[in-house]
Every structure is written in C-alpha cells, then in structure tokens.
Amino acid sequence: MLSIMLAIPAIAAIACLFASAQGARWIALIATLVDLVLGIGLWANFDIGGPQWQFVENAGSLGVFSWKLGIDGFALMLVMLSVFLMPICIGASWVAITERVQEYMAAFLITEMLMIGTFTAQDMFLFYIFFEAGLIPMYLIIGIWGGANRIYASYKFFLYTLLGSVLMLVAMLWMVSFSGTSDIPTLLNTDFPVRVQPWLWLAFFASFAVKMPMWPFHTWLPDAHVQAPTAGSVILAGVLLKLGGYGFLRFSLPMFPEASAQFGWLILSLSAIAVIYTSLVALVQSDMKKLIAYSSVAHMAIVTIGLFAFNRQGLEGAMIVMLSHGLVSAALFLCVGVIYDRLHTREISRYGGLAINMPRYALLFMLFTMASVGLPGTSGFVGEFLSLAGTYRVSTLATLLCTTGIILGAAYMLYLYRRVVFGEIVHDDVRAMPDLSLREIALLAPIAAVVLWMGVYPESFLSPMRGDVATLQARIARAAPAGDSLPTAGKALATPAEHAEVRP
Amino acid sequence: MNASLLMSLPELVLSVGAIALMLVSAWGGQASTRLVSWASVAVLIGAGIALMGPASSGGSAFGGLYRADAFAAFAKVLIYGASAVAIILAPRFFAIGSGDDLRPEYPVLILLSAAGMGMMVSAGDLLTLYVGLELQSLAAYVLASFMRRDVRSAEAGLKYFVLGALASGILLYGISLVYGFSGTTLFSSIATAYGAGQSLGLTFGLVFVFAGLAFKMSAVPFHMWTPDVYEGAPTPVTAFFASAPKVAAIGLAVRVAVEAMGPATDQWRQIVIFAALASIIFGAVAAIGQTNVKRLLAYSSINNVGFVLIGLAAGTQEGVAAVLFYLTVYIVMTLGSFIVVLQMKDSEGQPVETIASLAGLSRSRPALALAMATFMFSLAGIPPLLGFNAKLAVFNAAVHGGLYPLAVAGFVASVIGAYYYLRVVKVMYFDAPGEAYSGRATPVESLLVTLAALFVSPVGWLTLGALGVWTNTAAKALF
Numbered sequence: 001m002l003s004i005m006l007a008i009p010a011i012a013a014i015a016c017l018f019a020s021a022q023g024a025r026w027i028a029l030i031a032t033l034v035d036l037v038l039g040i041g042l043w044a045n046f047d048i049g050g051p052q053w054q055f056v057e058n059a060g061s062l063g064v065f066s067w068k069l070g071i072d073g074f075a076l077m078l079v080m081l082s083v084f085l086m087p088i089c090i091g092a093s094w095v096a097i098t099e100r101v102q103e104y105m106a107a108f109l110i111t112e113m114l115m116i117g118t119f120t121a122q123d124m125f126l127f128y129i130f131f132e133a134g135l136i137p138m139y140l141i142i143g144i145w146g147g148a149n150r151i152y153a154s155y156k157f158f159l160y161t162l163l164g165s166v167l168m169l170v171a172m173l174w175m176v177s178f179s180g181t182s183d184i185p186t187l188l189n190t191d192f193p194v195r196v197q198p199w200l201w202l203a204f205f206a207s208f209a210v211k212m213p214m215w216p217f218h219t220w221l222p223d224a225h226v227q228a229p230t231a232g233s234v235i236l237a238g239v240l241l242k243l244g245g246y247g248f249l250r251f252s253l254p255m256f257p258e259a260s261a262q263f264g265w266l267i268l269s270l271s272a273i274a275v276i277y278t279s280l281v282a283l284v285q286s287d288m289k290k291l292i293a294y295s296s297v298a299h300m301a302i303v304t305i306g307l308f309a310f311n312r313q314g315l316e317g318a319m320i321v322m323l324s325h326g327l328v329s330a331a332l333f334l335c336v337g338v339i340y341d342r343l344h345t346r347e348i349s350r351y352g353g354l355a356i357n358m359p360r361y362a363l364l365f366m367l368f369t370m371a372s373v374g375l376p377g378t379s380g381f382v383g384e385f386l387s388l389a390g391t392y393r394v395s396t397l398a399t400l401l402c403t404t405g406i407i408l409g410a411a412y413m414l415y416l417y418r419r420v421v422f423g424e425i426v427h428d429d430v431r432a433m434p435d436l437s438l439r440e441i442a443l444l445a446p447i448a449a450v451v452l453w454m455g456v457y458p459e460s461f462l463s464p465m466r467g468d469v470a471t472l473q474a475r476i477a478r479a480a481p482a483g484d485s486l487p488t489a490g491k492a493l494a495t496p497a498e499h500a501e502v503r504p
Numbered sequence: 505m506n507a508s509l510l511m512s513l514p515e516l517v518l519s520v521g522a523i524a525l526m527l528v529s530a531w532g533g534q535a536s537t538r539l540v541s542w543a544s545v546a547v548l549i550g551a552g553i554a555l556m557g558p559a560s561s562g563g564s565a566f567g568g569l570y571r572a573d574a575f576a577a578f579a580k581v582l583i584y585g586a587s588a589v590a591i592i593l594a595p596r597f598f599a600i601g602s603g604d605d606l607r608p609e610y611p612v613l614i615l616l617s618a619a620g621m622g623m624m625v626s627a628g629d630l631l632t633l634y635v636g637l638e639l640q641s642l643a644a645y646v647l648a649s650f651m652r653r654d655v656r657s658a659e660a661g662l663k664y665f666v667l668g669a670l671a672s673g674i675l676l677y678g679i680s681l682v683y684g685f686s687g688t689t690l691f692s693s694i695a696t697a698y699g700a701g702q703s704l705g706l707t708f709g710l711v712f713v714f715a716g717l718a719f720k721m722s723a724v725p726f727h728m729w730t731p732d733v734y735e736g737a738p739t740p741v742t743a744f745f746a747s748a749p750k751v752a753a754i755g756l757a758v759r760v761a762v763e764a765m766g767p768a769t770d771q772w773r774q775i776v777i778f779a780a781l782a783s784i785i786f787g788a789v790a791a792i793g794q795t796n797v798k799r800l801l802a803y804s805s806i807n808n809v810g811f812v813l814i815g816l817a818a819g820t821q822e823g824v825a826a827v828l829f830y831l832t833v834y835i836v837m838t839l840g841s842f843i844v845v846l847q848m849k850d851s852e853g854q855p856v857e858t859i860a861s862l863a864g865l866s867r868s869r870p871a872l873a874l875a876m877a878t879f880m881f882s883l884a885g886i887p888p889l890l891g892f893n894a895k896l897a898v899f900n901a902a903v904h905g906g907l908y909p910l911a912v913a914g915f916v917a918s919v920i921g922a923y924y925y926l927r928v929v930k931v932m933y934f935d936a937p938g939e940a941y942s943g944r945a946t947p948v949e950s951l952l953v954t955l956a957a958l959f960v961s962p963v964g965w966l967t968l969g970a971l972g973v974w975t976n977t978a979a980k981a982l983f
Contacts, residue, residue: 017870063968064896103866125896129887136881139926143934151934155926162886162922166915169896173903173911 001055002069002120005038005083006113013109021101025094028105032086032112039083046076048463052471053122053185065125065182073465074249074319075119078242081326082115084450085238089231091443092334096230096341097145104145107137108231115239119246124172124182131243132165138232138240146227153220153227160220164210171203175255188254188475201259204252212244214267214304215274218297225293226346230337233289237296238330245303245322249315253307254472257479260308264481267308268391268398274301275405282412288336288346291416292329295372298405299325305402306387310480314390315469316462321383323461324371324454328380331368331447335361338440339420342433348416353425358435362421364444369417371451373410379454394483508565511572513554514580515622521547522615529608537595537608544591544611548584548618555580562981564628568690571628571759573981578828578974579625579755582835583748587618589839590744592948597740597846597855610650614744617643621752625759630679630689633756637675637720640749641668647744648737660736667719667729675716681709691764699767710765714775717760721753723813724782727806731794734802739855742798743842746805747835754812754831758824761816762982769819776817777910783810784914788921796857797845800924801838804883807921808834814914815898818905824979826897829971833894833960837879840956843949844876851942859928864937872945873932875957882960884925885918890964 012031016024046054056070071079089108097104114137117130135158143154176182179190192200210217221241225233253260275298282294299321306318338361339354340346355362371378374385384406392399425431436444454461509516525547529540560577564570591611598606616639623636645668649661683689685705686697698706719726734742761772787807794800812834815826847869848856866873882891895918902911945953958964 061969062965063893063972064900100867103870129892132886132892133888136886139929140933143930151930154930154934155923158926159919159923163916163919166919167912170899170903170908170911170915173896173900174908177900177904 001038001042001057002071002116003057003059005035005042005079005116006069006120008035008038009109009113009116013106013113016102016106016109019102021098024102024105025090028090028109029087031109032083032090035112035116036083036087039080042071043076043080043464046071046073046464048073049467052468056122065123065129067126068122068183069117069120070122070185071120073468074246076464077319077323077461078119078239078246079116081242081323082112082119082239084446085234085326085330086112088330088334088443088447089234091439092234092337093229093231094439096337100144104141107141108235111137111141111235115243118243122184124176124184124187127184128165128169128172131247132162134240134243135161138236141232142224142228145229145232148227149223150227153223156220157224160217161207161210164207164217167203168207171200175200184250190255192256194258197256197259198262201252201256201263204247204256205263208244208247208252209270210244211247212241212300212304213297214244214270214301215277215297216270218274218278221297222290222293225296225333226287226289230333230340233293233333233337234330237292237333238326241296241300242322242326245300245307245318248304248307249318249472254475257476260476261310261479261481264308264310264394267304268395271301271305272398272401274298275402276408279405279408279412283408283415285412286348288348288416288420289333290346291348291412292332292336295409295412296325296329298409299329299372301405302384302387302402305391305398306383309387309390309394310473310476311390311393312469312473313386314394315472316465317383317386317388317390319383319465319469320379320454320458320461321387324379324383324451327447327451327454328368328371328378331364331444331451332372334440334443334447335365335368338436339433343429348419350427351420351430352423352427353430354421354433356425357431357433360436360441364436364441364448365421366417367448367451369413371455373413374406377452377455379451379458382455382458393485394481396485507558507563508570510558511561511563511565512559512570512626513557514551514559515619515626517551517554518547518615518619518622521550522612522619525608525615526612529612532608534605534607537606537610540608541591541595541606541611544615545588547615548588548591551618551622552581552584568692569627569629569632570623571626573978575755575759575824575828575978575981576622576626578978579751579831580622582751582832583618583621583625586744586747586751586835586839587614589952590614590740590748592952593740593743593843593846594738596946596949597738607650610647613643613647617647617744618748621748624752625755627756627759628691628763630683630691630694630764633760634672634676634679636752637756638672640752641672641720644668644745644749647741648733650741651738654736654738656736657738658736660733663729663736664733671716671719671726674712674719678709678712678714678716681705681712685709691760694764695766698765706768707771710768710772711775713760714757714772714779717753717757718779721750721757721809722806723779723809724786724806725779727783727786730806731790731799731802734805735796735798735857739798739842739846742801743839743846746801746838746842750805750809751831751835754809754816754827758816758827759982761819762824773817773819776813777907780810780813780817781910781913781917783807783813784917785810785920788917788924791921791924792927794924795859797848797859797862797928798857800859800928801841801845804921804925805838808838808883811895811898811914811918814907814910815901817907817910818898818901820901820905821976821979821983822904823898823901824982825972825975826894826901828975828978829897830894832971832975833882833890836956836959837882837891840875840953840960841879841883843945843953843956844872844879846949847872847941847943847945849942850939853942859931861938862928862931863935865932865941867937868940872953875953876932877929878957878960880925880928884922886922888962888965890960893965893968 620639627633651657791803882889
C-alpha cells in the first residue's frame with residue numbers, strides 16, 4: 001500500500017514529462033487525488049490501539065540500507081497532511097504556471113513522493129535519502145518558477161539545509177556502527193551511551209533546527225518563501241517544515257532522551273526568543289509572504305517547546321500545532337496567491353478595502369487569520385493551548401514568554417488583515433479585482449473545513465496518535481526534567497474521563 | 505603454456521593487439537582509422553574476457569612481480585571500460601576539429617596506456633609498478649597533445665610531460681630509498697621490513713612514494729597540472745584522463761599502501777588524510793571561480809579523489825571496498841558528463857567550453873540537460889543518486905575506522921562542492937536560453953549517456969547488491 005502511494009506520483013511525474021501542458025496538469029491532479037484516496041484508505045484501515053507500526057513492508061536490502069516502510073500514528077497524520085495538500089497545490093498552479101508546465105508538475109509529484117517516503121521510511125538511511133532528495137525538486141521549483149530574486153533564494157535554501165543534514169548523516173553512520181542496524185523501530189529502543197548522546201543529539205539538531213526552522217537558523221525561510229511560486233510556498237510551509245518537527249519526534253527524543261533533557265534549556269530559550277523576535281519582525285513586514293513566513297517560525301517554536309516538555313500535553317499539542325500550521329499557513333499562502341495572481345504584487349500597502357469587492361475572499365481569509373491567531377474553535381487554539389499547557393509544567397518562564405508571542409501573533413495577523421481587507425479602496429486596480437473563482441473556492445474550502453473540524457473535534461486527529469504518544473512518553477520518562485510549576489492536584493469532583501468522547 | 509603468462513593474459517592481449525594494430529595503421533594510413541578504432545575496442549573487450557580466466561584467480565606470476573587477484577581484475581574492468589568509451593567518443597570530436605584529423609595512432613596509444621594501467625594495478629613489485637606507470641604516462645603525454653595544430657593542446661602535452669617526469673623522479677627516489685633500506689623491491693618483503701620496526705629511511709621512502717603517486721592521481725598538493733592539461737587536451741582525451749588513469753593510480757596507491765606498507769599504516773594514514781582533506785577543500789573552492797566546463801570538471805576530479813582517499817585512510821577491507829565502489833560510480837558520472845560536454849558545439853560545429861554556453865539547455869535539449877543535472881547532483885552527493893551512496897560508503901568506512909573528525913570535515917567540505925555543481929544546474933535550468941547547440945548526439949553517444957544516467961539514478965540501486973559483493977571480493981584479495 002505504501003509502496004503504491006510512492007509509486008503513483010513517481011510514475012505520474014515521468015508521464016508528465018512526455019505529456020502536453022494541459023495533459024500534465026490533469027495527470028498531476030489525478031495522481032495526487034488517487035494518492036489522497038489511498039491516504040484516506042490508509043487512515044480508515046489504521047488500527048487505532050493496534051500495533052505501533054502498521055502497513056509494514058520490507059523489500060529487502062539494497063547495499064547499506066533496506067527498503068522498509070511502515071507508519072505509526074504520527075506518520076499517518078503527516079502523510080495525510082501531505083496527500084491532502086498536494087491536489088490543492090496542483091490546483092493552485094493550474095493557471096498561475098504557464099511556462100514549462102510539464103517539468104513543474106513532475107517536480108511537484110516527485111516532491112510528494114519524497115515527502116511520503118520521508119514519513120514512512122523505517123530504515124534510517126532510507127529516511128535520509130528521502131529527506132535530502134527533497135532538496136532537488138524544491139531547488140528547481142524555487143529557481144525556475146520563483147520571483148525576481150529566485151536564484152539567490154534557491155542557493156540559500158539548498159546549501160543551508162544541506163549543511164545541516166550532512167552532520168546528521170555522520171551521526172547516523174556512528175549510530176549504525178554502534179547498534180549494527182539501521183532499522184528505525186530497533187534504534188528507537190536502543191540506549192545509546194549517555195556520554196555520546198550529546199554529540200549525536202547536536203548533529204541531528206543541526207539538521208532539524210535548520211529544516212524546522214528554529215531561530216537563529218531560520219534566515220533561509222523568508223527568502224525561499226518570498227521567491228517561491230504560491231504552490232511552492234504552500235508545500236514548503238505545509239509539509240517540508242514539518243520534517244524538522246517529525247525528526248525531533250522520531251529521532252532526537254526517543255533515541256537520545258538524556259541528551260534531549262540536557263539540551264532542553266537550549267530548545268526552550270531558542271524557542272522563546274524565536275516566538276518574540278520573529279513576531280516582532282513579522283509586525284514590521286511590508287511583504288505579505290514574508291510576514292507569513294516569519295509567523296511560521298514563531299509557530300514552529302511552539303512546536304519545539306511542546307516537544308521538549310516531555311509530557312503528554314506537550315507532545316500532542318506539538319503534533320496538532322504542526323498539522324494545524326500545515327493547513328493554516330498553506331491556506332494563508334494560497335490567500336496571498338489569490339490576490340497576487342490578480343495584482344502581481346505582495347506589497348501590503350498596494351491593497352486595502354478588499355472586503356468591499358471580494359467579500360467571499362474576506363470571509364475565508366478571516367477564518368484562516370483567526371486560526372493562525374489561535375482563536376478557540378479553530379485548529380490553532382487546540383494545538384497552542386495543549387502545547388503551552390505542557391510546557392507550563394516544565395518551565396513557567398518559557399511559557400510566559402511564548403504566550404506573549406501569541407498576543408503578538410494576534411497583533412501582526414490582525415494588523416495584516418486590517419490593512420489588506422478593511423478600509424477604503426484607494427487603488428483603482430484593486431477595485432477591479434474579481435472575487436474568488438470557483439476553482440479558488442474549491443482550493444480553500446476543504447482546508448477551511450478541516451481547520452474547523454480540528455478545532456471543534458480534535459479527537460479524530462488525536463486518537464491515532466494516542467498510543468504512540470504514550471509509547472514515546474514512557475520511553476523518555478526516565479529523563480524528564482522536574483519542572484518548576486509545582487502543580488498541586490486539587491480534589492477531583494468526578495473521575496476524569498481518559499479523553500473526550502461523544503457518546504450516542 | 506606457462507602459468508605466469510596465462511595470468512597476465514589481459515596485458516598480453518592488449519600489448520599484442522596494440523602492436524598488431526600499430527602495423528595495420530602504419531600500413532593503412534589515415535584510411536584505416538575507423539577499422540583500427542573498432543578493432544581496438546574489440547581488443548579491450550578481448551582483454552576483459554581474458555580477465556575471467558587465471559587473471560583473476562588470486563595467484564601471483566613471475567615470482568611475485570605480478571598479481572592476478574580479484575582487486576586487479578575489478579580495477580581492470582573499470583579501466584578497460586573507460587578506455588573503450590574514450591575510443592568510441594573520439595571520431596566525432598575530431599571530425600569537426602580544425603584540420604586535426606583523428607589518426608589511427610589514437611586508439612593504439614590508448615591500448616598501450618591501458619596495458620600500462622593494467623600493470624599498475626597488478627604490480628607486486630616496485631619495478632613492475634614503475635614500468636607500468638611509465639608506459640601509461642608516456643602514452644598519455646602524446647594523447648594530451650594529440651591536436652597538433654592547437655596551441656593549448658601542445659601546451660597541455662608539454663606541461664603534463666615536464667611535471668610528470670618530475671613526479672616520476674620523486675617516485676623513483678622514494679623507490680630507491682625503500683629499496684636501499686629494505687633490500688628488496690617485492691611488496692611482500694617490503695611489508696616485512698616495515699613490520700620489523702621504525703626506520704627513518706623507510707619513512708622517507710614512504711613519503712616520496714606517496715608524493716609521486718599523489719601526482720599521478722592529482723591529489724592536492726600535487727594537482728597543479730590537472731586543470732591546464734584537462735582544458736588543453738582534446739575532450740575525449742580529457743574524458744579518458746579523468747577516468748581510467750585515476751582508477752589505475754588510486755588502485756596502485758591502495759595496493760602499495762596495503763600490501764607493501766600495511767604495517768606502516770599509521771604513518772601513511774597521516775599523508776592520506778592530509779591529501780584527502782586538502783583535495784576536497786581545494787578542489788571545491790577553486791572550482792567556484794571557473795568559467796570553463798572542462799576546468800570545472802578537472803577541479804571536480806581533484807575533489808573526488810579527496811573523497812576516494814577518505815576510504816583509503818580507513819585502511820580497512822571495508823575502506824578498500826568503498827574506494828572501488830566510489831571509483832565505479834565516479835567514472836560513470838565523469839564519462840557521462842564529458843559526453844554531454846562533447847555535445848557543446850556552436851552553430852558552425854566548433855566545440856565551445858564555457859559554462860555560460862550551457863544556458864537554457866533545459867529548453868533546447870531537455871533530455872541532455874536532465875542527464876547533465878543528474879550527473880551534477882550525483883557528483884555533489886545528493887541522494888537518491890548513486891553519488892550519494894558512494895560518499896556514504898567511504899564515510900561509513902571512515903567512521904568504522906574511528907576517523908570521526910575526518911568524516912565530519914569531509915562532509916562539511918562536500919557542501920562547498922555542492923555549490924559549483926549547483927551552478928551548472930542553475931545555468932542549464934534557470935538562465936535564459938542562449939544559442940542552441942548544433943548537431944545531435946550519435947546513437948552510440950545517446951546510448952552511453954542514457955546508460956550512465958540510469959546507472960546513477962535510483963534505477964542503479966538495483967545494482968548495489970551485486971556491486972557490493974564484487975567490491976568486497978576485490979578488497980578481500982588485498983587483506
């Protein structure tokens with residue numbers, strides 16, 4: 001099943017190269033939709049509470065690595081995010097991309113394959129291959145179809161992330177020579193010597209912190225986002241940034257629990273700085289895409305503090321923030337893309353008063369702005385609340401600082417919204433802009449639906465991961481930091497339910 | 505027949521074939537070029553078939569002077585393959601040259617060079633080593649200046665000859681020191697001498713021998729001839745220089761390091777580590793400013809030799825297997841890149857060599873650009889291409905050997921290298937198209953470039969299992 005999900009985009013990518021422009025669009029759309037259907041099938045057949053690794057495939061060894069695939073709850077959710085966003089990306093590029101359509105679609109399909117591969121790989125080297133290979137199509141997408149300064153951005157993206165990753169590869173080589181296997185499930189239960197863990201942890205950190213991106217390794221992100229075409233930004237923010245969080249979750253925490261605890265202060269302080277600093281930077285941006293890019297850095301910091309809280313709320317919150325941010329930032333980039341396609345500028349000051357002539361756009365943009373801010377009822381709230389609640393039990397100071405970031409987040413997002421959507425129309429060309437087309441609504445509406453679904457009933461998304469969170473928490477419990485919040489349990493009024501459930 | 509002669513059958517086939525074809529070309533003159541070329545390819549194939557017999561049995565011939573083991577056989581397969589490609593590529597390049605026709609001596613010289621390289625990788629004695637190396641070099645000097653009316657080609661030949669003679673001198677000096685202090689030229693006896701204890705003379709000999717070999721494989725700091733020779737030599741010859749002699753020189757260095765100087769591993773390891781890191785870093789940094797694609801590939805070859813040496817620095821069987829695997833992937837990538845370079849011709853059919861002229865190749869010749877991009881990403885070591893697996897193998901050997909700082913430094917330096925490979929991709933894919941190249945690739949060239957690209961692409965993973973077995977068998981022969 002997983003191999004088929006990988007094969008479909010790969011075959012479609014080759015087919016695209018030999019098709020006409022319109023043919024390539026249809027091939028890409030159909031292939032991504034088929035993958036979405038397969039993904040839904042995956043979720044439907046995922047046995048919640050069953051074995052940790054499901055849909056396992058092992059096609060034997062290929063030299064130093066072997067072709068082993070399998071998913072747990074975390075991977076399932078991230079695979080779902082990828083396959084859900086891909087058809088939307090293809091749709092977003094339907095009319096915006098007119099040059100070299102075949103190669104563009106092929107690059108996107110290859111990206112999809114590599115992302116699914118990264119989340120499903122059960123062999124460490126296979127993971128690395130998928131993880132790094134993603135650089136090639138993204139480099140081409142930014143460099144060929146990007147904005148004016150695309151070449152600088154593409155180089156920066158490529159070299160920055162490559163430098164982070166090679167250090168991780170050295171650590172992987174050491175780990176494999178230590179444990180004698182590159183099988184991830186085995187390595188997850190391997191106790192590496194406490195003396196070596198910090199070095200390994202730092203090597204993985206170099207890679208994931210860049211991918212994430214964490215402050216101060218984030219500088220490639222605004223450049224890449226601003227220059228990438230809309231769909232490129234969507235996939236970058238929606239899925240590629242999640243590779244860093246997934247990496248921390250899959251490798252750093254369970255494989256090096258002691259080192260993770262030891263470096264907890266580093267993560268917490270970098271995250272706290274990131275939240276405040278990048279929020280302030282976002283506040284003064286005049287370019288819409290850059291603003292959203294900086295807000296991504298702030299949201300990713302909420303993910304990292306949640307991960308390194310070492311408790312259940314933190315881990316679940318981090319996962320939900322990742323999923324939520326994947327949807328919301330993708331939708332925000334699409335919203336920017338919609339008006340960019342009409343006016344060909346991302347300058348905030350060139351817009352204003354869109355609520356008057358684009359009411360439907362204003363409504364959807366409002367929803368995603370609120371989700372980004374973390375309004376209750378949207379997915380953003382669930383994730384941020386859980387994540388910060390988890391962190392509170394470890395460090396009250398970090399939580400305090402990060403919560404200010406939420407306030408700042410509300411400030412820059414609402415400020416952006418006010419300047420773009422409210423007020424009087426001052427530019428004539430803005431007045432002429434038509435409201436959302438059916439295609440654009442078809443792109444944004446599914447995301448809006450899922451954002452609300454995740455905000456109102458997060459249990460659907462939490463339940464597949466619950467078992468894995470428990471496993472991970474048990475694995476890292478021995479290293480969990482004491483925490484400074486000293487919560488005292490009150491007297492329970494009734495036996496608390498294990499989790500929220502709708503009873504018929 | 506004599507067992508020794510049977511073991512050296514590949515070299516005999518090549519030598520006899522070369523002499524016979526020399527007579528044919530003297531008799532037939534210019535008109536026989538085509539015949540001699542294809543006959544030379546046939547001779548190389550014949551030599552390859554001869555490898556399957558006693559030549560890879562693991563024995564040693566002529567009282568230890570010549571080794572017929574799996575290691576030599578593996579290296580020879582690579583050498584013969586690269587030589588055959590160099591012969592196949594030549595006719596079309598010379599056909600459009602300015603009056604410098606392809607002469608029948610060209611394939612004959614390559615055959616002689618291949619015979620010399622075969623001797624190098626099979627050497628079991630310092631004298632066999634030297635004779636093989638000189639036979640290879642003398643043929644190569646002539647090949648470098650094969651375009652007689654071209655000033656750059658003549659300069660390349662002269663430069664190669666003068667510096668090559670200097671390197672041979674250094675090597676001979678080292679050999680004489682080793683002989684003087686150990687009293688023998690046989691590798692096995694030299695190993696005994698090194699095992700017996702420290703000796704200043706032997707250490708000096710080791711340093712000089714490695715310096716001479718470093719020149720032949722163009723490792724920093726003995727690399728300075730490489731860019732000029734690569735740029736000046738006719739492109740098919742450059743493709744040849746970048747592939748077969750590298751395999752021979754590195755194969756020879758591995759054999760000397762392991763068989764003759766194995767007990768002195770700690771001493772030569774320092775030299776190899778220095779040369780490896782210096783080659784990787786210098787090769788990468790110096791390539792950044794290049795505008796000529798052949799010079800760029802020259803620095804790329806220096807850079808890659810550095811990675812190969814990391815495998816040697818490990819000094820283990822695994823390291824040697826990694827070296828052989830890296831070399832295999834490297835020559836495929838390099839030959840593929842040079843076939844693409846051969847397609848670069850302006851509207852009058854004259855070869856162009858600037859990187860800028862690759863601009864927009866992805867639109868004028870999409871398949872060619874895709875192949876070149878594959879080679880470049882692979883040379884940069886980006887997964888899922890096979891260049892990554894090759895780098896992984898050498899670094900794996902280094903990590904297993906406990907050389908962590910070397911692995912970290914090498915990996916970080918590989919990122920510098922990625923920059924200039926990316927530049928080629930950038931020019932092909934991001935820049936506005938320039939003047940389109942004239943002419944089409946011949947079917948043979950298309951076939952070769954397709955095969956090379958497929959081997960480097962993830963399709964090549966299917967060969968990983970078999971290659972792993974072969975390289976391990978070959979490496980085992982040395983230990």
